Amino acid sequence: MARTDARERAPRLERSRSERWIGGVAGGIGHHLGVQPNAVRVAFVVLSFAAGFGIVVYVLTWLLAPLEAETDGAQPAMRRIALPTPRRAFGIGFVIAGLLALLWLGGLWFEGNLAWPVVLAAIGFAVLWARGDGRWTLASLGTPLSFTRFAIGAVLILAGMAVFLVGRTSLESVGNVLVGMIVALGGAALLAGPWVWTMGRQLVEERSSRVRSEERAEMAAHLHDSVLQTLALIQRSTSPREMTSLARTQERELRAWLYGRAPELAGVRLRDAVDSMAGRIERQHQVSVEAVVVGDAEMDERLRGLVNACAEAVANAAVHSGSTAISVYVEVETETVTAFVRDQGSGFDPAAVPADRRGIADSIVGRMERHGGTATVHSQPGAGTEVVLKLPRRASS
């Protein structure tokens, strides 16, 4: 059954989509062996007379071989062939029945006591070794072979052997054979048992030490990418402001990492999204952003909009206010989410903003309105600026 010799060169054994009458088995085997599918079909039909051996092999292959991956071109062909018309099905049925009758009458019938043992043993073998992806390895060492599967496989193989023996010898000697088999199995277990056990243990140890060293490597990589890089940057930086901003950003990142907020998850919760937004703007504009979030919520499209509008407001403050510290406060309530972005910088007269300055109008007010929220700007020359963003929790449609 396991064509290990052919596996290296031949294409993988998978059921064909294009060459398909019933399950695509014959087409697949033909493709796999480089034979005309029709020849395979004839072989199956002939083997079916061997006490149904061909049918069993067909069904088994159908179950075990994976279906060929879908390709665009194969789809219409499959649809055409997959369902034979009733007329055609009847035709095929009659031809097969006729052939069967003819062969049976002619005495061309394989011996049942050879075919069935082979079939049983083959199924057992398949259950033990097949992985369902067309590969035939007992790689169950990696993925633990379930006991049931092992038991079923072993029982089927033993049954095959037993049936074979029964067909050949008298019933009394079967008992002797069973005893002999058990003794042989016991001997094999004694011989190979410790070796298998050691192998298994080594495998477990190897895996756990690999996990440990992977963790160490990951930590080293992280420290190298983040902390060491930042330290190098700080040594080369000339302005104290830049140094502070680098240090604060690194502090924020390291803390997020230590307290288990993985950076790849940043943005999943509102709290993390606001934190990472603050860190980003600290880096870009070399200001310190104090972000405080009360409550939390799952991020969605609209909250994403709020955080982006917030980011725009913080960036505006960083660029225009002249203040080096910006406060962000986000509060999640049952009905609304409110964000405040405040600086204590120069401030401006909101009425006197020239119309061509699109920053606030588009990125903040427009964005909030698109998501069903509002944005208001409070500012006075000399008294700092505060942007207030309000977003209802549920879209007010």
Place this chain on the structure above:
Amino acid sequence: MTVRIFIVDDHELFRSGVRSELGRDLEIVGDAGRVEEAVPAILDRTPDVVLLDVHMPAGGGRAVIEAVRPERPEVKFLALSVSDAAEDVIGIIRAGARGYVTKSISAKELSSAVQRVHDGDAVFSPRLAGFVLDAFGGEAPQPLDPELDLLSKREREVLRYIARGYTYKEVAHELHISVKTVETHVSAVLRKLQLSNRYELTRWAADRRLV
């Protein structure tokens, strides 16, 4: 009269930094890098305010507060930390610190925070205000003691302004009250934070591996 302060921090660099920054306005009576050094020195010199690092070996700032308070109840504590973890901040406040500021604070702000703590007021950084709003937020299922377990509307308003980055003076201006009233509200919140056994607060704290 200058305020006499004592610095407890296991980072030598930070201690000398604070010394040189605050030395002009305040009198620094000593510093220590370890809990077991700090406790006898504080008991001996009885400073007005202790600047306390939250994270230190052997129990951290909490251990210092717990050892000193029974002996010298007049000594005030102001917690300083680089850590934003809620459990550290709430933990040190509940142990008895009068306030919490992050180490990124400017020298001028730190100096005025020390002064404020010395005057018996509480010092809330925006972050601490956020933590408190979080801890007292939501519906309390059954407040055992409404006096302690709930924030008043006004207190909540004050905390919100602080979390938004407003100074006490600006809060007073916005709410049309005096700075003294703001301080009273903040002190009341601090007391609630220290004394409340509010179910929500304890559960919130337990969630963050406190208690």
